[in-house]
Amino acid sequence: MKRTYLFLLLLLALLPAIAGAQTVAIQRMNPTNWWVGMKRPNVQVLVYGPGAGTLAYSINYPGVKLVKANTVENPNYAFLDLTIAATAKPGRVQIVGKKGSQTLTQAWELRARDNAPKGQGVTQADFIYLAMPDRFANGDPANDKFADLRDPNHDRANPFFRHGGDLAGAAQRIDYLKDLGITAVWFTPVIENNQPLTNEGGTMRASYHGYGFTDHYNVDRRLGGNDAYKAYVRQAHAAGLKVVQDAVYNHVGNTHWFIQDLPMKSWLNQWPIYTNTSYRQQPITDPHASTIDRKTTLDGWFVPFLPDLNQRNPYVANFLIQHAIWSVENFGVDAWRIDTYMYNDQPFMNRCNEALLTEYPRIHIFGESSVNNVVDQAYYVRNNINFAFKSNQPGTLDFVLEGAMVDGLKHDGNAQRLYEALAQDAVYQDPSRFVTFLDNHDHDRFFSVVGDDFDKYKMGLTWLLTTRGIPSMYYGTEILMKNFKNPSDAEVRRDFPGGWPGDKEDKFTAAGRTAPENEAFDFVKKLATYRRTHPALHSGKLMQYLPENGTYVYFRYDATGTVMVATNPSDKPVALPTARFSERMAGFSKARNVLTGESLNSLASLTLPAKTAVVLELLR
Numbered sequence: 001m002k003r004t005y006l007f008l009l010l011l012l013a014l015l016p017a018i019a020g021a022q023t024v025a026i027q028r029m030n031p032t033n034w035w036v037g038m039k040r041p042n043v044q045v046l047v048y049g050p051g052a053g054t055l056a057y058s059i060n061y062p063g064v065k066l067v068k069a070n071t072v073e074n075p076n077y078a079f080l081d082l083t084i085a086a087t088a089k090p091g092r093v094q095i096v097g098k099k100g101s102q103t104l105t106q107a108w109e110l111r112a113r114d115n116a117p118k119g120q121g122v123t124q125a126d127f128i129y130l131a132m133p134d135r136f137a138n139g140d141p142a143n144d145k146f147a148d149l150r151d152p153n154h155d156r157a158n159p160f161f162r163h164g165g166d167l168a169g170a171a172q173r174i175d176y177l178k179d180l181g182i183t184a185v186w187f188t189p190v191i192e193n194n195q196p197l198t199n200e201g202g203t204m205r206a207s208y209h210g211y212g213f214t215d216h217y218n219v220d221r222r223l224g225g226n227d228a229y230k231a232y233v234r235q236a237h238a239a240g241l242k243v244v245q246d247a248v249y250n251h252v253g254n255t256h257w258f259i260q261d262l263p264m265k266s267w268l269n270q271w272p273i274y275t276n277t278s279y280r281q282q283p284i285t286d287p288h289a290s291t292i293d294r295k296t297t298l299d300g301w302f303v304p305f306l307p308d309l310n311q312r313n314p315y316v317a318n319f320l321i322q323h324a325i326w327s328v329e330n331f332g333v334d335a336w337r338i339d340t341y342m343y344n345d346q347p348f349m350n351r352c353n354e355a356l357l358t359e360y361p362r363i364h365i366f367g368e369s370s371v372n373n374v375v376d377q378a379y380y381v382r383n384n385i386n387f388a389f390k391s392n393q394p395g396t397l398d399f400v401l402e403g404a405m406v407d408g409l410k411h412d413g414n415a416q417r418l419y420e421a422l423a424q425d426a427v428y429q430d431p432s433r434f435v436t437f438l439d440n441h442d443h444d445r446f447f448s449v450v451g452d453d454f455d456k457y458k459m460g461l462t463w464l465l466t467t468r469g470i471p472s473m474y475y476g477t478e479i480l481m482k483n484f485k486n487p488s489d490a491e492v493r494r495d496f497p498g499g500w501p502g503d504k505e506d507k508f509t510a511a512g513r514t515a516p517e518n519e520a521f522d523f524v525k526k527l528a529t530y531r532r533t534h535p536a537l538h539s540g541k542l543m544q545y546l547p548e549n550g551t552y553v554y555f556r557y558d559a560t561g562t563v564m565v566a567t568n569p570s571d572k573p574v575a576l577p578t579a580r581f582s583e584r585m586a587g588f589s590k591a592r593n594v595l596t597g598e599s600l601n602s603l604a605s606l607t608l609p610a611k612t613a614v615v616l617e618l619l620r
């Protein structure tokens with residue numbers, strides 16, 4: 001009896017070893033597919049599954065060559081280096097893995113490229129709308145929650161939980177955005193965030209913002225999954241809207257499948273004890289910075305539940321670069337916004353940008369470098385400064401201009417800082433490719449920042465929509481949504497009223513908006529439409545004049561026209577003699593006020609109403 005018991009115990013102890021020999025399996029391959037005819041012929045396929053790294057791999061498919069099967073510390077991974085000849089035919093490539101008497105075969109699809117628009121880029125002719133899908137519109141209440149996800153909650157009453165907005169809802173509002181004069185949509189990340197609730201300062205929070213990826217190759221089910229995203233892009237393109245994808249290279253969610261079973265220790269930037277990034281930009285550009293300060297900024301983790309990827313690891317770099325290309329090719333997105341740009345390894349960023357631009361020469365790339373001065377901002381884009389490292393990023397979110405516009409308006413409406421910021425544009429190779437903004441999902445909402453002052457709101461939007469750069473606007477700004485990030489950023493991420501079935505108010509319709517909300521909507525629409533249809537405002541040059549007595553004047557001009565913008569931030573109307581502006585005004589005798597439609601039959605002296613930015617189309 002006792003002996004039998006011991007034998008059973010021994011058998012149980014051996015079972016995993018015996019079973020292990022039988023359960024070698026391939027569970028994932030990333031990228032999940034590739035295409036024939038890409039400029040880049042090499043692909044590194046990550047193969048994952050129990051013992052996937054212990055198999056001997058072979059591929060017998062015309063035009064597809066397995067150059068090398070790489071193994072790493074974790075036997076559950078293999079990294080297969082493939083080259084795909086231009087002559088290869090689309091089809092199912094059988095990837096064969098052998099171990100002893102076992103043979104595993106997995107199909108990996110090689111697709112034909114389609115002719116759908118992709119990588120179209122965004123330019124100054126565009127006007128970008130930033131929306132957080134969970135908070136914009138709910139087109140499919142059936143996907144609001146799933147019991148098998150780590151966060152199975154859905155609660156609109158809780159500002160930190162998921163609210164159920166999705167891509168189907170956003171698709172239903174494409175016409176609304178078109179009507180507003182929007183030409184491109186940027187969603188906060190749509191990729192799967194199958195993260196549990198996280199405890200942040202004692203409050204349980206959901207990953208509704210999308211910045212903690214858990215599977216790069218899946219769009220979150222709660223947003224509608226890959227099919228809904230593809231459908232959204234197709235519909236947006238058909239309506240003439242471009243789509244900007246929000247990319248996160250710096251970190252992933254701590255429940256990302258590859259974090260749960262790390263391929264190797266160096267996959268992440270690991271520290272002996274938990275180390276947060278300092279969130280400080282200075283050590284990156286500072287010629288006097290210490291190595292540890294620089295390392296902490298770059299390799300410290302963004303927050304404890306977002307592990308920092310080691311982009312100097314070539315397997316990590318390949319994974320991220322290929323995913324970027326795959327996303328553009330698969331979904332057809334047009335531009336690329338990069339999260340926390342300055343916390344990434346910058347040589348890696350250059351490689352990644354280069355790879356995207358090689359495959360899609362017109363694509364636009366603009367990162368988030370949350371800095372407060374021109375020199376630091378220049379470091380992260382193509383610039384004219386003799387930095388030891390030269391960034392190849394074509395654009396950036398223009399945090400410096402945001403600060404300049406908003407700070408001026410917040411106080412007395414003075415444009416001195418805006419003038420000074422633009423006066424330093426010489427450090428950038430092409431500031432016209434910067435994406436400008438007044439607020440975003442991480443900042444206090446613009447209307448609140450200017451103290452609910454509608455005049456200042458209009459001045460800010462006028463600057464945004466008439467000065468250089470690619471303007472972007474945060475959802476709800478057009479209906480005067482407001483709030484400070486107090487007590488938390490959830491306050492600036494409220495649901496768009498009318499986006500949910502049964503909402504009491506529907507601000508997507510004129511009838512559902514109040515009179516001031518309609519005035520704001522119509523104001524944005526008028527300026528956006530004028531901008532879109534008048535090349536001088538989007539591709540013309542900018543000439544600005546020294547602010548005098550608080551009054552700030554600039555021109556956008558080209559061969560097709562000249563637009564004059566004159567801002568009077570004071571509480572009283574001011575007379576503006578125009579002789580000083582003759583370099584731009586010579587030859588013009590009349591003007592049309594773009595916002596009021598009023599005609600001016602003399603330009604000798606202008607009267608600027610109190611707290612107004614006047615936009616004049618000069619006429620001969």
Ligand SMILES: [Ca+2]
Nearest residue numbers: 140144164166
């Ligand atoms: Ca939903």
Ligand SMILES: [Ca+2]
Nearest residue numbers: 298299308343
């Ligand atoms: Ca980092």
